[in-house]
């Protein structure tokens with residue numbers, strides 16, 4: 542079958558690891574279902590996979606893609622929850638030590654067919670297109686959990702999103718505005734800041750800028766490049782929710798501010814199946830739709846990967862398959 546995959550890890554040249562070609566069609570084990578992929582979206586996670594970060598060398602070749610939407614053999618339209626858990630785990634899903642994201646152990650969604658456990662194929666609301674639905678399983682789910690489960694923010698309070706144009710960042714801006722928060726964002730260029738404002742940010746700032754007042758919570762995926770600013774922007778008792786470190790680990794943890802101002806630093810990763818169901822319901826009820834910055838046929842996946850590598854995002858990058 543057609544597939545876009547990482548042939549082998551290439552830490553310094555991730556595009557060189559990308560192959561648009563053919564892979565064996567997977568068969569679904571007992572309790573799993575095949576999903577014919579109609580759309581899938583690109584995440585930074587795919588770039589980490591191409592670089593060999595977070596995946597064992599013996600797992601290559603690996604079909605990319607942790608987000609997708611498509612149809613079951615009976616025609617049911619579904620959205621894929623990409624966290625595959627240990628069937629014996631009984632605790633909170635995101636704390637399951639044996640959980641894996643598609644593309645870490647199991648093949649991903651950039652293909653004609655992906656197989657997933659039956660519970661990981663959620664009904665797609667009819668109001669969402671396949672392309673829109675394909676944005677929800679990773680970046681949007683992560684943003685949903687950061688904002689509504691882990692931040693402790695109440696509507697009316699002020700949130701700062703570090704980054705303006707990325708998948709998680711645009712989701713945070715759109716969700717925050719839609720749910721009644723005062724949304725501020727930083728962006729690396731005027732065009733990126735304009736995008737955030739178009740998506741609902743009340744104000745935008747250059748990275749590292751002094752803000753008019755301290756905020757109740759900061760949402761971090763950038764890491765080293767913005768961490769000190771994030772800590773300095775918080776009011777006493779405020780919260781940083783962190784789910785990524787695109788630019789690497791923070792070199793200064795800013796511990797004195799953390800303890801003296803009694804700041805909370807909360808890690809957040811992906812979300813549960815129920816949170817994805819709730820996110821889909823939120824989109825259905827509000828009419829909010831993920832911003833798709835570019836939509837390409839899956840055969841042109843390399844162009845999307847190039848854009849993300851160059852930081853040229855304007856929302857989600859979606860690949861479609863007829």
Ligand SMILES: NC(=O)c1ccc[n+]([C@@H]2O[C@H](COP(=O)([O-])OP(=O)(O)OC[C@H]3O[C@@H](n4cnc5c(N)ncnc54)[C@H](OP(=O)(O)O)[C@@H]3O)[C@@H](O)[C@H]2O)c1
Nearest residue numbers: 585683704705706707708709710728729762785787810811
């Ligand atoms: N823990 C989880 O479950 C989880 C889930 C999803 C994503 N993540 C992580 O979250 C991060 C973002 O993922 P994504 O898919 O949203 O990626 P993306 O679409 O490529 O977005 C990258 C974001 O980083 C921002 N950024 C700011 N300064 C930057 C700099 N100096 N260099 C590079 N980027 C900078 C960009 O802001 P501008 O608009 O200013 O360019 C943009 O918003 C990644 O590290 C990813 O691994 C984690």
